[in-house]
Amino acid sequence: MNTALKKARILLPTHDVDLSKWAVVACDQFTSQPSYWNRVAEIVGDAPSTLKLTLPEAMLSESAQRIPMIQAAMRDYLYGGTLEEAVDGFVLVERTTPSGVRPGLVVALDLEQYDYSDHSKSLIRATEGTVASRVPARAAIRSGALLEAPHVMMLIDDPHRTVIEPLYARRDRLSKLYDFDLMLDGGHLRGWSVEGADADKVFEAVDALAQNCGGLLYAVGDGNHSLAAAKQCWCQLRETLTPDQREDHPARYAMVELVNLGCPALKFEPIHRVIYNVNFVELTSGLQRFLRQHGVEDAPGEDLIAFNRDARMTFRSVQYPLPLLQRYLDDYIGTHPEAEIDYIHGEAELREAVASKPDAMGFLLRAFDKSELFGAIRRWGVLPRKAFSMGTAREKRYYMETRRIL
Numbered sequence: 001m002n003t004a005l006k007k008a009r010i011l012l013p014t015h016d017v018d019l020s021k022w023a024v025v026a027c028d029q030f031t032s033q034p035s036y037w038n039r040v041a042e043i044v045g046d047a048p049s050t051l052k053l054t055l056p057e058a059m060l061s062e063s064a065q066r067i068p069m070i071q072a073a074m075r076d077y078l079y080g081g082t083l084e085e086a087v088d089g090f091v092l093v094e095r096t097t098p099s100g101v102r103p104g105l106v107v108a109l110d111l112e113q114y115d116y117s118d119h120s121k122s123l124i125r126a127t128e129g130t131v132a133s134r135v136p137a138r139a140a141i142r143s144g145a146l147l148e149a150p151h152v153m154m155l156i157d158d159p160h161r162t163v164i165e166p167l168y169a170r171r172d173r174l175s176k177l178y179d180f181d182l183m184l185d186g187g188h189l190r191g192w193s194v195e196g197a198d199a200d201k202v203f204e205a206v207d208a209l210a211q212n213c214g215g216l217l218y219a220v221g222d223g224n225h226s227l228a229a230a231k232q233c234w235c236q237l238r239e240t241l242t243p244d245q246r247e248d249h250p251a252r253y254a255m256v257e258l259v260n261l262g263c264p265a266l267k268f269e270p271i272h273r274v275i276y277n278v279n280f281v282e283l284t285s286g287l288q289r290f291l292r293q294h295g296v297e298d299a300p301g302e303d304l305i306a307f308n309r310d311a312r313m314t315f316r317s318v319q320y321p322l323p324l325l326q327r328y329l330d331d332y333i334g335t336h337p338e339a340e341i342d343y344i345h346g347e348a349e350l351r352e353a354v355a356s357k358p359d360a361m362g363f364l365l366r367a368f369d370k371s372e373l374f375g376a377i378r379r380w381g382v383l384p385r386k387a388f389s390m391g392t393a394r395e396k397r398y399y400m401e402t403r404r405i406l
Contacts, residue, residue: 003210003217004113004123006253007199010106011078011147011402012086012177013048019180021047023189023400024054026151026222029393031057036184043183048082050399053149055141063137074146083147083402086177089195090202092167093257097187097395100265103168105194105202106401108253109154109218111234116224119381123210124154124218127377129385130228138229146406148230149399152223152256153390156209157374159262163205167194174198178400186394191401216378221259221390222397230254251405257397261370267395268370270322271386272350273329273363277338280308280361288313290328296321305364308354319379320372322365326384329363343386 013022021044030036037056044051052073055066077083091106114124142148156163167174174192181188194202210217220227234251241249259266275283284306288298296304301316304325315321333339344350347364354362368388376383390396 001207001210002113003203003206004110005203005206006108006110007089008087008106008108008253008255008403009085010087010091010255011083011404012400013082014084017048017082019178020183021045021049023182023398024049024051025184025186025394025398026396027054027056028151028223028225029396034058039184048077050149053077053147053402054399055137057134060137063140067140070141071145078146078404087193087195089193089199091177091401092164092171092174092192092194094168094171094190095187097265097391099267099391099395102259102263102265103164104153104257104259105164105167106255106257107202108255108403111231111252111254114227114231116228116231116382121215123215125216125220125377126224126228126382127155127219127221127373128224128383128387130224130382131385134225135228135232138226139232142229142233142405143236144406146404147402148255148405149402150223150226150255150257151397151399152227152254153221153397154256154258155219155221155261155373156217156258157213157262158209158260161260161262163202163209164258164260166205167198167202182398184394186398189398189400214378216374218258219374219377223256227254227256250403255401255403261373266370267391268368269345269389270365270368271389272344272347272365273325274342274344274350274353274360275329275333276340276342276357276360278336278359278361280311283332283361284313286332287325287328291315291321291324294324296324303366306361307364308361309358320368320376322384322387323376323380325363325365345389
């Protein structure tokens with residue numbers, strides 16, 4: 001069975017590189033805090049670092065000047081002795097954060113099996129809606145780039161723990177690649193090489209998992225826009241290649257970290273909504289009618305709470321209510337141009353936002369049960385933007401491994 005899985009020829013820094021400066025957090029974090037990225041730059045200084053291979057979203061306005069510098073750094077690291085081929089296979093990783101220990105497996109996946117459209121039926125799918133405006137800057141970096149340095153966390157639904165956990169249980173028998181503390185409270189990172197017979201067992205486990213996946217084997221947990229950019233670049237490059245070249249071109253694949261959805265250290269948090277400049281009675285009465293049409297009751301419960309300073313309405317829903325809520329809010333905003341929406345992490349922060357303005361209305365969502373994720377995608381397609389948060393910013397993947405794509 002085609003599971004989209006492929007071994008990767010993985011490059012890592014040579015032993016003289018300071019890994020605590022090499023590894024930096026995913027570029028889509030701390031987007032409103034340029035001070036964080038300024039601090040990263042201070043720590044890195046002139047040392048080799050993945051900071052110089054990526055473009056933080058906080059600095060997207062500097063794309064024109066930074067992209068040539070990024071591609072120059074790739075050439076320098078690849079041909080100047082900073083990087084060396086360390087693995088022909090996979091990398092088992094162990095990330096320790098305040099949420100616990102999170103094992104993962106760095107692999108390559110076939111972009112031909114990935115489709116980020118809303119109602120995709122592909123083996124690899126997005127979890128949230130893709131914002132088209134965020135793709136071009138990522139594509140501009142990857143187009144013509146020699147290397148990829150991934151921050152994509154790809155989820156597999158493996159309740160019996162057959163793919164990653166058996167490797168992790170025997171990690172002491174594997175060859176250790178790195179073991180160090182990450183910068184700026186990122187926790188600790190360790191990695192081991194997975195090659196030969198150990199890699200073969202991964203293929204066997206993934207093949208078995210695919211037999212009962214209902215057509216959805218992989219779901220993008222983090223990094224969907226970077227993966228969408230990789231897909232876009234591959235589609236453009238594919239048109240210039242012969243059929244034989246297309247079969248095994250390195251740019252056809254993207255390197256990601258597989259993480260088991262059931263990992264206890266993988267925490268899902270809801271992202272709430274607040275809308276400003278709205279009439280509470282008008283909005284809630286329309287929402288009430290809309291939700292009733294789709295089987296959601298306005299009854300005592302905490303699946304969804306709509307409130308302002310003075311009133312509240314509660315809803316009870318068997319399924320996660322966000323897809324329906326977002327559909328209604330998008331339609332409402334489309335007909336009420338004065339209305340403005342924002343996305344809020346944390347209940348206290350939401351209540352503070354609602355209290356700050358008399359015409360504000362909050363939508364408090366229950367905690368997202370991550371066990372619902374794959375079923376929701378199969379049923380609804382991709383979830384609305386800002387559906388959930390997978391851990392805190394500092395718990396996101398740090399760039400470490402690289403791979404040649406041209």
